[in-house]
Amino acid sequence: MSTKKKALGRGLSALLSDNSSDDKLEVDIPVAIPTAVTVADVAVAAIPTSGITEIPIEEIEVNPFQPRTHFDQEALLELAESITVHGIIQPITVRRLADHQYQLISGERRFQASKLAGLKAIPAYIRSADDQQMLEMALIENIQRENLNAIEIALSYQRLISECNLKQEELGERVGKNRTTVTNYLRLLKLPPDIQIAVRDNKLSMGQARAIISVENPEEQLYIFKKTIDEELSVRKVEELVREVSEKSASKVSEDAPASASSPVSREISQLQSKLSSHFGTRVVVKSDGKKGEIKIPFLSVEDLNRLLDILRVRTE
Known part of the structure; x- marks a missing residue:
């Protein structure tokens, strides 16, 4: 089994590598989950069915379950100008649906910018992948994006666990993180919605959120969160505030506890x-x-x- 996992890691690494890209890889995530596949199947799926191929843009469809529906138009125009001058530096990745019909796996921004640049065809890698394999590859690629916030990473971890039937240890191996790191991200999803939104919008750091998580009472969590935002508290200050609130809470419970x-x-x-x-x-x-x-x-x-x-x-x- 350990040998198969290593093979999977190599396959995904080969699929998701982005050493020469001048733009971030985009993620196209389907939701349909068919029957489970083996580790070996996923490794095989990561092997391209051909090299780089020029595919007419009109034959490529975007994935309807692309998680990022908003793209900065100014950034797309800048990328389109770069493509007009330099061409496509890194090909997009697609899967074949039928003759002359393809679906994006990654490269949504490059695809959209190429259309803006007026290209008729675009270089692409063609991969073999069923829906579940595509889901797992897309989620892992999504996690590897440099500009993902902590909540987006946590949600991707949760989807890999629930929809790809992975345990936390297996997930850690797939994404190159230890179990503690994975757990810390998943715990963010237990915070009240207002706090999760603040983390998502980069108004609250991962360190600040982790400190707040240690308080169980959501009302106390929200109190600490609002004080953190209003007073622009550092992580260390948030940790001190958490200790103060926890001590007061424990003291009150002790005083109010019945004799029984x-x-x-x-x-x-x-x-x-x-x-x-x-x-x-x-x-x-x-x-x-x-x-x-x-x-x-x-x-x-x-x-x-x-x-x-x-x-x-x-x-x-």
Whole structure:
């Protein structure tokens, strides 16, 4: 098995290398997931069916599930001017759908800029890939983009785990990260939506977000987040604020705790609440009389509710 994983790494590396590109690779991610494929199949899929081929632009279609629907028009025009002068430095990558019909795997910006530049044909690598192989290759390529923010990386990690059936250890091997790094990114998805948006928009750094994650209560998380933004706190200052809030919270819990809290049942309930709160990224309340009880999971918005439903794997459609 270890040998196969190494083969996969080489295949993906060969597919995704971008040593000579003058623009970022774009990612085209389909959502349909057919039956599982083997590691060997993916490695084989990374081998081009031919060398660089000139393909008429009119025969190429963009992937309808391209995750980035907005492209900076000014940047596209600049790239189009560069292509007019220098041509395409790095070919795009496509897969063949039928005779004279191709679909982009990577190179959306180069493709769009080439059309703006008036090119009739564009150099391309043709790859063999079914939908699941294309999904995995596109997601990994997406992660390797230099300008991805932490939330985009976390979402890509989550998709690789859920849609490609990868464990965190396997994911770490595929993307060249250790398990701790992968876990830290995934934990960002447990933060309240307002904080995730701030990370996505680069208003909050990964270090600041990681400090806030250590607080379980979402109301306290939002308090720390707003104070961080308003006062432009550094990572170290955020960590100090987190410690202060945590100490005050622990002191209040100790003062308000009933005398029966020391009983074995209360300790078990307390531990369960802590685990559930950590799992759902929000404060979960568990009540029980020893025989029956209830679990309350609050949500802050429709987006937060959808996040909880995703964790519970509940579909509303």
